Amino acid sequence: DGGITQSPKYLFRKEGQNVTLSCEQNLNHDAMYWYRQDPGQGLRLIYYSQIVNDFQKGDIAEGYSVSREKKESFPLTVTSAQKNPTAFYLCASEGASNEKLFFGSGTQLSVL
Amino acid sequence: GESVGLHLPTLSVQEGDNSIINCAYSNSASDYFIWYKQESGKGPQFIIDIRSNMDKRQGQRVTVLLNKTVKHLSLQIAATQPGDSAVYFCAENQVSGDQFYFGTGTSLTVIP
Numbered sequence: 001d002g003g004i005t006q007s008p009k010y011l012f013r014k015e016g017q018n019v020t021l022s023c024e025q026n027l028n029h030d031a032m033y034w035y036r037q038d039p040g041q042g043l044r045l046i047y048y049s050q051i052v053n054d055f056q057k058g059d060i061a062e063g064y065s066v067s068r069e070k071k072e073s074f075p076l077t078v079t080s081a082q083k084n085p086t087a088f089y090l091c092a093s094e095g096a097s098n099e100k101l102f103f104g105s106g107t108q109l110s111v112l
Numbered sequence: 113g114e115s116v117g118l119h120l121p122t123l124s125v126q127e128g129d130n131s132i133i134n135c136a137y138s139n140s141a142s143d144y145f146i147w148y149k150q151e152s153g154k155g156p157q158f159i160i161d162i163r164s165n166m167d168k169r170q171g172q173r174v175t176v177l178l179n180k181t182v183k184h185l186s187l188q189i190a191a192t193q194p195g196d197s198a199v200y201f202c203a204e205n206q207v208s209g210d211q212f213y214f215g216t217g218t219s220l221t222v223i224p
Binding site: 004041042043045048056058088090106108 | 153213
C-alpha cells in the first residue's frame with residue numbers, strides 16, 4: 001500500500017452517528033487526500049491538505065470533516081449530515097506537487 | 113481489443129493478447145497523466161505516468177500513449193495475463209492545479 005495505512009477495512013454506521021476513518025502515512029509526504037468511490041464512478045475528492053494544520057474542501061465536502069494536526073495523519077469524519085455515506089473511501093498522499101498519488105487500501109463504509 | 117473508457121466500460125481479452133484501454137480527457141491545460149490499476153476491494157496501484165512533453169512512455173509490458181491534439185490517452189498492455197484483470201483508470205493534473213481528476217475506469221477481464 002505504499003506506506004499508507006487506512007483503518008478499519010470495514011466500518012458500519014448507525015443512523016445519526018459520526019464515524020471516523022483513519023489514514024496514516026510514513027512516506028514523509030506533505031499532501032494528503034480523501035476520495036470517495038461509488039460503483040461505476042470515478043474518484044471524487046472530499047478534502048485535501050497540502051500542509052499540516054491546513055486543509056481545503058474538495059468537490060463533495062458536505063457532511064464530512066477532517067483534521068491535519070500531524071504530517072503523518074489525516075483522519076476523515078463522516079458526520080450524521082452525510083445522508084448517503086455508503087461508499088468506498090480512499091486516502092492518498094503526494095510527495096511533491098504534480099507527482100503521482102499513493103493510495104491506501106481503502107475503507108468500505110456501510111449503513112446499518 | 114480496444115475500449116473507450118467512458119463509452120465502453122468493459123473489455124474482455126484472451127490471455128496472451130494485447131489490450132488497449134483508452135481515456136479521453138477534457139482539460140487542455142492538463143500536463144501530467146497517470147494510469148492506475150484497481151483490483152476489487154483494494155486501493156489503486158500506480159502503473160505508469162507521462163508528462164505532456166512526451167508522446168509515449170514504456171514500462172514493463174505497458175506503454176502509455178498521449179495525443180494532446182485530440183486529448184486522448186491510451187494504455188497498452190502486452191501479453192495480457194489473468195493477473196491483469198482489474199479496473200483501469202486514468203488521472204490528469206496540471207502544474208498549477210491542486211488536484212487530480214479521475215476517469216470512471218474500464219474493467220478488464222482476461223479470459224484464460
